[in-house]
Amino acid sequence: MAAEAAVPVDEDEAPLPLGPRRRDAAATREALLSAARELIARDGISDVSTRDVAAAAGANQALVYRYFGSKEALLVEALQPTEPDSTISETPLAELPRTLLRRALDPDAPADVRASSMSTLVAGAGTELVRSIARDRIHAGFTTQLAGRLDGDDAELRAELVAALLTGISSLRGQIGTRAMAGADLDELAIHVDRMVAPLIEPALPGTATA
Amino acid sequence: MAAEAAVPVDEDEAPLPLGPRRRDAAATREALLSAARELIARDGISDVSTRDVAAAAGANQALVYRYFGSKEALLVEALQPTEPDSTISETPLAELPRTLLRRALDPDAPADVRASSMSTLVAGAGTELVRSIARDRIHAGFTTQLAGRLDGDDAELRAELVAALLTGISSLRGQIGTRAMAGADLDELAIHVDRMVAPLIEPALPGTATA
DNA sequence: TGCCGATGTAATCGGCTGACGACTTGACGA
DNA sequence: TCGTCAAGTCGTCAGCCGATTACATCGGCA
Known part of the structure; x- marks a missing residue:
């Protein structure tokens, strides 16, 4: 489901023209946030589990706790508006x-x-x-x-x-x-x-x- | 408990949430429904568990399945309007x-x-x-x-x-x-x-x- | 090159849930 | 008195959950 996990044409340096982007903490963190927002929008806040988020992000479930500390903290950050709305x-x-x-x-x-x-x-x-x-x-x-x-x-x-x-x-x-x-x-x-x-x-x- | 010479059948559906109502299937069923409505109103539908309902009703959790078959069936019946509203x-x-x-x-x-x-x-x-x-x-x-x-x-x-x-x-x-x-x-x-x-x-x- | 921290993985723990089956208790009729 | 069956209890199973730990591996730096 993660549309950006397969194509490493994101920011930062791109010395790897091929191959999956591995060991990129910032990208993994962002993938977890993005997957959380996707699942929240689709299934509602109360139906989101850390395992689902990790699976949708193509990451390991334990990384939720490495990067966010708790499920609550992940959700809080995922629910923040990404850009101000005028x-x-x-x-x-x-x-x-x-x-x-x-x-x-x-x-x-x-x-x-x-x-x-x-x-x-x-x-x-x-x-x-x-x-x-x-x-x-x-x-x-x-x-x-x-x-x-x-x-x-x-x-x-x-x-x-x-x-x-x-x-x-x-x-x-x-x-x-x-x-x-x-x-x-x-x-x-x-x-x-x-x-x-x-x-x-x-x-x-x-x-x-x-x- | 043999003191009472006559047992009048007066406590049929007294609105007593407490009290050891024993061996009265209809009353137990109603107590489960009433407890379910109370918990739904207080905590929301998704936060109601069969154990909580049974505890609030003073009944055993397994009775939910004896009288309703499933948690869903209990909730469906609890969410029905008790009387028509004009x-x-x-x-x-x-x-x-x-x-x-x-x-x-x-x-x-x-x-x-x-x-x-x-x-x-x-x-x-x-x-x-x-x-x-x-x-x-x-x-x-x-x-x-x-x-x-x-x-x-x-x-x-x-x-x-x-x-x-x-x-x-x-x-x-x-x-x-x-x-x-x-x-x-x-x-x-x-x-x-x-x-x-x-x-x-x-x-x-x-x-x-x-x- | 070899080390070491950062990154990622697998396994597991304790808790709660819906659901089920076996058992016990009590009342009532023959 | 005793058998029967409904009513109620107890223990348990399997699954999912959040959270944690121990371990494996990559990559930069001295």
């Missing part, structure tokens, strides 16, 4: 709901994106460790960024409501496979999401009573 | 969102209600069995009932969007414990939920294009 801060507010929706539901996204997505984290929230990771990721990577673009005093709550909606949609469509949700066209979904999110992100209308 | 069909549409929200977030609800709630089912969707149960439960117990009260051709999709929102809120507030969501007052939440759900349940506005 979607929320750069997308126009009017296009933001469907942009976020599209990204949350994209099944072809890279494994590291899917592994650390909100719905994957919520689905694997069986341990306090995963719960705290999910809490921090949603807060730092979603809530504060979106809340910063909203007006009003309860901007943070409204931002989390957007997160809740996206998480719920992703769960019902991608995991449970509810009929209408799984069969719906993405644009059709986006229309409804737009209308649901609008009251949260639009500035308070003067004509609408606050009660 | 909340969706009887509550006025205008009050429905906050009524459903209150019920989804009530931490004092009976164990069987919490065990078979949408968020619990979604959180334990690690196996295809649980996924199919969640699919059926949401469809029969929520989607069709709510969709039946909505107008328009995509009523089922809009009903599932309500389910997605409630599921997401319940997950973020009850499991992850996101800051704003966990700290928000329920009435404050209900105001936003009302505004989010309104575009889904209100009859199509004449001024809005259907495309």
